[in-house]
Amino acid sequence: MKDKQYSKVPVFENGLAQPVFPxxxxxxxxxxxxSTSDIVRYCVYVESDYDMDGDGKRDLIKVLVQVPRSAVEGNYKAASLFEARPYCAGVQDDGYxxxxxxxxKEYRKFDFADLDHKVxxxxxxxxxxxxxLALKADPSDWYYPDKGNHNSMVYENLDNFNYYLVRGFAVIVSAGFGALGSDGFNFVGSDYERDAFKFVVEWLHGDRTAYADREGTVATKADWSNGxxxxxxxSYAGTMPFAVATTGVEGLKTIVPVAGISDWYSQQNMQGAQRYWPKEMLNSYLAYYCSSRYNDETLSEKQxxxxxxxxxxxxxxxxKCGFDYDADFWGSGNYRLHADRIKCSALIVQGLNDENVSTKQFEMMLKAFQQSGQTFKxxxxxxxxxxxxxxxxxxxILINGRFYDDIVNEWISHYLYGVENGAEAxxxxxxxxxxxxxxxxTADSxxxxxxxxxxxxxxxTTVIDxxxxxxxxSAENFDDVMGLKSTNMAQRYVTxxxxxxxxxxxxxxxxxxxxxxxxxIENDFNPENRNDVDTLTMQLGSSKISGRMDDVEIAVLLCDVCDEEFDSIQTVDPERNIIPVETVKEGGIINGGDLPAFNEAEFSTVHKKYRVITRAFADLCNPEAGxxxxxxxNSIELKKGEYHDYHVYLCATRYTVEPGHSLALxxxxxxxxxxxxxxxxxIEIDNASVNAVVxxxxETKDRSVKPDSSIG
Structure with missing residues (x-):
């Protein structure tokens, strides 16, 4: 391979950065x-503004740098592709x-005000x-056994962006506060978490100090960076780009969030009701899961x-919040509230069958960019x-016949290197x-x-229980039953x-x-733990903790139904997380340069008489929720027989109902x-009140829906 003709500077053809670097x-x-690696790798420790752990020193954030050697040698200034991924330095796999x-367990009282030490x-x-610094680098700084998950090495995403390295981009990865090699605490959805990654952008832009050592004595600049x-x-790494974008930080020219969260409250909950997987409803679960700093052998027992x-x-x-929104707890993670600060563009990517990060999240992100006046696709x-x-x-998978990374390449070549390639078109x-x-x-809007x-x-009326x-x-057949018939638990209204x-x-x-x-009501509707959730998390919906009635839930589905079975793409596991893929062309996804190709795949289909198009959850205790x-x-105490108006917003979708098919609410x-x-x-439903705005x-004519054979 060494007889290949390489370049010392990025080369752009047809609007794309070409794979010209070894x-x-x-x-x-x-x-x-x-001394010979074509990709220069080393770690730095970016200094934050915070002393979360109260040791009298500003917390440092570990950052892995990968950059083509030519840029470090001074032949050109490299633009950076940055993944802020709290998992990447290791995880605590024993979360449940x-x-x-x-x-x-009893812990000392921790005062959140102590996170704001001024140092x-x-x-x-x-x-x-x-x-x-790179010549002194030890690969064990970035590739080592994950003590919290014994089946992987860290950084396991080290080569996720090799496509960009051989095209002249620097690739930057950080797990942020609370990760192994960094200081502070993992604080999901907080300003601290957001700012950790903002500080990294500032260092790349030349506006912040980073150090070569954990002690923070020897400074180092990203003098290979074009800023x-x-x-x-x-997912989490698709969330942080949007969070940082809402700070308006200089140097962040564009984001490409994939299945990113716009608002942490509605990721975990929905209109006052539980939305996410039962065992992971507490943010502290995710915070612990990402806290590989627990495996730092230099920490004392007190730390x-x-x-x-x-x-x-x-x-x-x-x-204390229960399943309701609380501005003090959830406000910092409601990034969409700061759309006015956004100064960059966005290429937003989402799977329409994603039930982990709901499609509501991409739509809220899209609306935030609409408000900001910045370019987005x-x-x-x-x-x-x-x-x-x-x-x-x-x-x-191919995106309209194109490689996904080629589309991203075109996008970031325009925004980071100023290539006029029509990306904004x-x-x-x-x-x-x-x-x-x-x-x-395609759609223009x-x-x-x-x-x-x-x-x-x-x-x-219809009564459901x-x-x-x-x-x-059960968890295994819920969608199958809901999609095909009414039961004592559900009423279908069908066109x-x-x-x-x-x-x-x-x-x-x-x-x-x-x-x-x-x-x-007096006994909280006799709660049962059917999914083996820990007793701490189970207190989320307890009136004894929150002081109010909570989580009297309805689940709403919109289904495509047909008398004949039809092919559709949908998840096949109870957790609604897996759609199998089939290889259609081995080596069909070209990475270029010295990199191996990936297989081109398509989604497997299932053959059923229904397909859930979208769903939502809502709490009858939150009639004001929209x-x-x-x-x-705001939640209320429900009284038996007292009716309220509800407006339930299902997750965003794009779906074509074909002739001969019906919609079922x-x-x-x-x-x-x-x-x-x-x-x-x-619950008692007033049948005549049921309607949906789709x-x-x-322009399409309105349609009636009829309750099918309910036993309510």
């Missing part, structure tokens, strides 16, 4: 030679067991150049106890919680259709300006078959009048998959 793997351990262990910055005693940064990543006390206090603070695929290229699984929405995954459609109303022809056994439902195709685009709003029919997360702050009580606290109650892509 590559050396960073996972070679003892065989890694910093840990939550049970600490449920009844003067360090004064460096010397400096070191990037090349000098321009793009942030990307999926370890301080981390644990902080996490326990984080649990207690959330328990959206790519929507039919997959679950994935990136269109999955390096760790050796496959990728992309349509606002590029979406893979649900009826043919090879077909992609996510907002359609059209809606179709589904209005009930029903009369009288929470008796799973009588309904014959006549459509004569022509109709495309839904946006957020469906279900309106209804409902009342609590029956239930043991689309915006903060509207779920399903109003249910509990969803066993997402049910942390099983309660015994029944955004559609063109």
């Amino acid at each position: 590559f050396t793997d960073g996972k070679t351990g003892e065989n890694y030679d910093p 067991d840990h939550m049970k262990e600490v449920a009844d 003067a910055p360090r004064v460096p005693t010397g400096s070191i150049s990037p090349m000098e 321009n940064v793009a942030m990307t990543g999926r 370890l106890d301080d981390i644990a006390a902080f996490h326990h206090e984080l649990s207690l603070q959330q328990l 959206t790519i929507l695929h039919q997959g679950p919680h994935i990136t269109p290229t999955m390096p760790n699984k050796n496959y990728g 992309m349509p606002e929405v590029l979406v893979q259709t649900n009826y043919d995954q090879k077909k992609w459609e 996510w907002d359609t300006g059209h809606s179709m109303k589904l209005e009930s022809e029903g009369t009288g 929470t008796d799973w056994e009588a309904a014959g439902v 006549a078959p459509f004569e022509e195709a109709v495309t839904i685009q946006g957020t469906v709003c279900l309106n209804l009048k409902a009342a609590l029919k029956d239930g043991d 689309y915006e997360p903060e509207t779920a702050a 399903v109003i249910a009580t509990e969803d066993p998959v997402n049910c942390m606290i099983h309660k015994t109650y029944s 955004p559609v892509t063109k």
Whole structure:
């Protein structure tokens, strides 16, 4: 391979950075030679403004730098692709067991005010150049056994962005506060967490000090950097780009968030009700999971106890909120509230079958960029919680016939290197259709300006309850039952078959009048732990903790139903997280340069008479709750027989209903998959009140829905 013709500077052809730089793997351990590696790798410790752990020194944030050697040698200034991923320095894989262990444990009182110690910055005693630092680098700084997860090495995402390295970009990775090698605490959804990654951008832009050592004595500059940064990543790593964008930090030119969270409250909850997986409802679970700093052998017992006390206090603070929105607890993680600060562009990527990070999140992010006036584009695929290229699984899907990384390359080449390639001419929405995954459609705007109303022809009332056994439902078959019939747990309202195709685009709003029919209010509706949740997390919906009635839940589904089985792409596991893929072309995803290709894949389909298009959860105790997360702050005490108006906003979708198919609105009580606290109650629905406003892509006539054979 060494007879290849390489370049010392980036080369752009057809608007894309070309793979003209040599590559050396960073996972070679003892065989890694910093003196000859074509990719220069080293770690720095960026100084923050905070002293979260109260040791009298500003907390440092460990950062892994990978950059083509030519840039470090001074032949050009490299732009940076930055992944802020709290998992990347290791995880605590015993999270579920840990939550049970600490449920009844006593900790010292931790005062969140102590996180705000004002400490003067360090004064460096010397400096070191990037090349000098890299020549001293030990690969065990970035590739080592993960003590919290014995089945992996860290950074396991080390080569996720090799495509960009051979094209001249620097690749920057950090796990932020609370991770191994960094100081501070992992504080999910906080300003501290957001700012840790903001500080890294500032260092890359030349506005902040980083050190070559954990003690913070020898400073080092990113003098190979052109100061321009793009942030990307999926899930947690797709959340932090949006969080940092809302600070307006200089140097952040664009973000490419994949399945990123816009608001932590509505990631965990929805209109006053539980939304997420039962065992992971406390933010302290995720904070512990990402706190690889627990494995820092240099920490004293007191320091370890301080981390644990902080996490326990984080649990207690959330328990006071129950499932309702509280501005003090959730406000910092409601990033969309700061749309006015955004100064960068965005290429927003989301799977329409993602039930981990809901599609509501991408839509709220999109709306924030609309408010900001900044350029944004959206790519929507039919997959679950994935990136269109999955390096760790050796496959990728094509985006309208193109490689995903080529699209990102075009985007960041424009924003980081100023290449005039027409990247901004992309349509606002590029979406893979649900009826043919090879077909992609475009829209000039996510907002359609059209809606179709589904209005009930029903009369009288329907009563639904929470008796799973009588309904014959479980976590394994809930969607199957809901999609096909009414039961004691759910009432379906179904349209006549459509004569022509109709495309839904946006957020469906279900309106209804409902009342609590029956239930043991005095005893919190006799709660049961059906999903083996730890006792601490189980206190989330307890009136004894929050002081109010909470989580009298309804689950709402919009389904595509047909008398004949049809092919569709949908998740196949009870947790609704997996859509299998099939290889259609080995080596079909080209990475270029010295890098191996990935397989081109397509999503597997299932053959059923229904497909859940979108869903939502809401608490009858929160009739004021609407689309915006903060509207779920006020809850009421339900009284039997007292009706209230509800407006339930389902997760955003883009879906075409084909001729001969019908839409079914399903109003249910509990969803066993997402049910942390099983309660015994029944709800009465005014059938005539049920209607839904459905955004559609063109003018479409309204339709009636009829209650099918309910046993209510």
